[in-house]
Amino acid sequence: MPTLHHRDEGSGPVVVLLHAGVADLRMWDTQVAELVPGHRVVRPDLRGYGHTPLEPGASYADARDVLDLLDDLGVERFALVGASYGGWVALQVATAAADRLERLVLLDALAEVVAPDEELRSFWREEGELVEAGDLDAATDLNVATFLGPDAPDDSRDLLWRMQRGVLGLQQAAGETEPGELPVDLDALTAPATVVVGLRDLAFFVATGRGLVERLPHAELVELPWAGHLPSLERPLETAHLVRAALEQAG
Template sequence: MTLAHWVVGEGPAMLLVHAGVADARMWTREVAELSKDHRVITLDLRGYGETPLEPGAKYSDAGDVLAVLDELGVDTVKAVGASYGGYVVQQVASRHPERFTRLVLICAPTDGVEPDDALRAGWAEEERLLEAGDVDGATDLNVRNFLGPEADDETRELLRTMQKRAFELQLPAGDVDNEEWPVEPEKIGAPVRLITGAHDFRFFADSATYLAERLPNAERIDLPWAGHLPTLERPGDALGLIR
């Protein structure tokens, strides 16, 4: 299956992979600027935006991303991944490190780190709301949990739209088999920028700490103003973070 994807601009390839509460629309403002000197690739993973998710599907998000790069003839790429998208990028880069010139991981989880109690409580509340059929309630919960205090009303509405779309695609699909490739930080030799937000769940800062101790070439940036999605919360600062 080919993911819905878009290519804008000319120059060195740059891949942007969205968060698990969003889709490719989270990068709209960045694409307009980055495409002036990059070939910018965005995509919707299965069950997000314009990419469907078949009931009982057996697939790999990492494999899907690699297939898009192959289809586009991209041999090497700079990759930016937000949250779950950053986890997918780690999986691909662990298996094919030679294809990545630089990584930017924004509030990304990783293997080997346990979620904190607050994040577990958020997941439990989301599950309770969805089991009760309250999709709007679960959507609003995630907007509150995953946007920091700098986000404006327009940003909150955009995230609400993207998250609700994901629920609309994923809930009817039921249980699916998404194979996760192992993350092996020691194999990723390209420079990696790790970005975290002070208003985010502790798990994501713990993940960045774990990665910083194991990646051969890591840079850590902690943002005192940010929640989980800093490129949405302060779009004006986003280019400086991900270029």
């Protein structure tokens, strides 16, 4: 199993940042700059993202890769911050290592609490058709238009385009793979949780965030009227302060 490409910065309580499925570890640059004074921040590129390769035909589980990385780094206890697909991976990691988890922060997370609606399915179909046709640039344009809210600055929009285009290229080159998942048990996640929802996001993700707060034993909901799907790229500094406050509040 390849070691995940990652960055390990700072010292103090460990915070693990898990990127969205349209991005890589660079989406957290501003947040890391705010967290490193007082925290040790670990952020990996999952397989097929950023600088972590995805071998053709690979059989793997992203959550298992993250847990293996933390074990390799000697991390015993940690907080998890996950965005979008990274939130789904975070829920799997948290379930597998509930006794090691100190706090959970989810930003517009993917989770299996509501059924995908027609808006999301329509997006999936359009993206799939573009990828199948080999038009990865157009597929990237679609993702950026869908997942970045109107407050995103031009440099964030450009960064997301480059990250997503790289993801599509890596994953297309790998062909068919066998990604697996670890179980998720929301009832077992008793660590304090903050669930952040952008109210300009797709309706599926808004409903998912609200559903997570109802299901997680100790969760609070933070709704951002200005945010789409990726607040860390839309208002980077404001989101950094939000994440830091969530991590540092009393249990």
